[in-house]
Amino acid sequence: MGPQARVYNECPCKKPIFDGVLKGEKMPINKIYKTCDKAVANVFDGSTIMIGGFGSFGGLPINLLVALAKQGAKDLTIIANQGGVGFELSKRIKPDGYEDIGILYAKRQVKKFIGSVPALGGMPPTSPLEKLHNEGKVEIEMVPQGTLAERIRAGAGGLGGFYTPTGVGTRVEIGKEKKVINGKEYLLELPLTADFALIKAHKADTLGNLVYRGTARCFNPIMAMAAKVTIVEVDQLVQLGELDPEAVVTPHLFVSRIVEVRR
């Protein structure tokens, strides 16, 4: 992370409207977890889990993923934009490599993946998910990226679904209700929710208000809203009053657990 780019998430206001009057008051709930291991400890077998980010290094809750792999919950349904490339192929993205969702397939924790890019066409067919899928060991539900985002938003907002023009005339329309609205064809798409969301934010205050940094935002804010338990990994935990309320992207009521992993 370059020091220059870090500026982009800082509050532009010189004088915050909210001046921290709650400082020192007792927290109604303690959401702060000391370690990622503790934060994911009760993820159960068969859970549906949303994983934030776009797919590559920025925006992925990497430390939570590593903890989940260690924790070992099985038969998971993973909802994420990309399926993960695994540590070996990740070196093509970041020279020293990094862990991604690929770490969950290594121990065969995943039974189904839902997302828009299970494997990247520009990479060799050796990602953990692509290999297991080709062997018939992991099911994939392929969802156009905009439809994925909207299904998550629909789930977050308590909607029963929506009609989208995306996918009409392609294999995406198979098995879906089609409707003509104002002379145009649309497909019915249904909401997505999850038991857990593992997300990454830049800063959280101790209540769980979140701000993001740059393009690491992407799927994180909508997934934060669509799960029963949202667990966030942040670069920095700050005191109440330190975040500009005008700049908060995810309001704290969506956040259940916070782990600070200083980067």
Place this chain on the structure above:
Amino acid sequence: MKWRLDEQTIALRAAKEFEDGMVINLGYGMPAACANFIPEGRTVFFQSENGILGYGPLGVDEEKDYELINASDQPVTPLPGMCFFDSAISFDMIRGGHIDMVILGAYQVSERGDLANWGRPGRPATGMGGGMDLAVGTKKLMVMMLHTTKEGNARIVKQCTFPLTAKNCVSKIFTDLAVMDITQQGVLLREVTPGWTVEEVQAVTEPRLIIAEDLKEIEL
């Protein structure tokens, strides 16, 4: 082997279509390079589906900030006025018709403008990403691709055999050999790469080409 345009040069030619004030999304792979070739004197705004509007030219890998990238995972440079947003808002922009121009890569384009750009034989796990939403939502969809496969087969075909991204969506194609429009009548050949004849381009194109009255060599 006859000389063909390289990818950077195709990007340079495609970027000549940018008009002042346009909001433009550049697809995964080859099209991303167009960000470096904005015609002089014009201002455009690049949107990328991972949640960024108004980035500058591509950055360099050595200084890559992994939280300032485009959807092709390339570093981009910040510009004043740049902004970030989540994926749902990003696709509101895309699906909702707020993007003026999209340039995508492709495996195949049909003579009716059907696009196939995400799946190919032997790779059932590769996904469509945002391509389907981009194809249905933009005001103008252009494709940038190599004219033939590695084996020399046509990519501009009568009917796509690879899985579709969207039907009847492409309006213009830039390749290493030609610039073509998709029209009601079929594929209109407008420009050819210097050194190539119409017959030679036709030989590697499946549908019968309509030749523009003002056919010319590709100018950069």
